[in-house]
Amino acid sequence: MDFIKQFHSGWAYLTILMGVIFVVSTLVYAVSKKDTDNVIKKIGLFTTISFHVQLLVGLVYYIMRFSAFEGGNIMQSNILRLTFVEHPMMMIAAVAFMTVANAKLKRSTVVPMAVVIFAVISMICLLSRIPWGIWMG
Numbered sequence: 001m002d003f004i005k006q007f008h009s010g011w012a013y014l015t016i017l018m019g020v021i022f023v024v025s026t027l028v029y030a031v032s033k034k035d036t037d038n039v040i041k042k043i044g045l046f047t048t049i050s051f052h053v054q055l056l057v058g059l060v061y062y063i064m065r066f067s068a069f070e071g072g073n074i075m076q077s078n079i080l081r082l083t084f085v086e087h088p089m090m091m092i093a094a095v096a097f098m099t100v101a102n103a104k105l106k107r108s109t110v111v112p113m114a115v116v117i118f119a120v121i122s123m124i125c126l127l128s129r130i131p132w133g134i135w136m137g
Contacts, residue, residue, distance in 0.1 A: 022047040030112035044102040090129035097122035
């Protein structure tokens with residue numbers, strides 16, 4: 001279980017980095033009205049892959065951790081609610097928004113602003129519910 005936790009924590013850096021690169025690059029393409037090319041499509045693909053890998057590893061870790069946990073007062077504790085409810089739900093939402101952004105990007109000839117908006121919403125979901133105190137501490 002320790003390997004999965006370490007992998008999930010380490011892969012998070014790559015996921016955040018790829019998300020930021022995706023947001024910035026799609027914003028540049030959308031503002032400059034550039035056509036979609038292989039570079040932006042590959043950035044979108046690798047970002048989506050990193051998000052999905054992070055989600056799958058996180059779900060495995062969640063199931064392993066939750067199965068060993070005796071619940072009952074999860075909603076009464078801020079830390080437990082963040083760890084077992086808010087974090088997983090917002091990460092699922094972040095992956096969904098990033099997947100929609102990549103799907104819209106793949107179908108477009110020019111990068112639309114909708115791709116940027118979905119990517120920004122995804123990053124807001126992601127960054128807002130990371131348990132920073134647990135992760136960095």
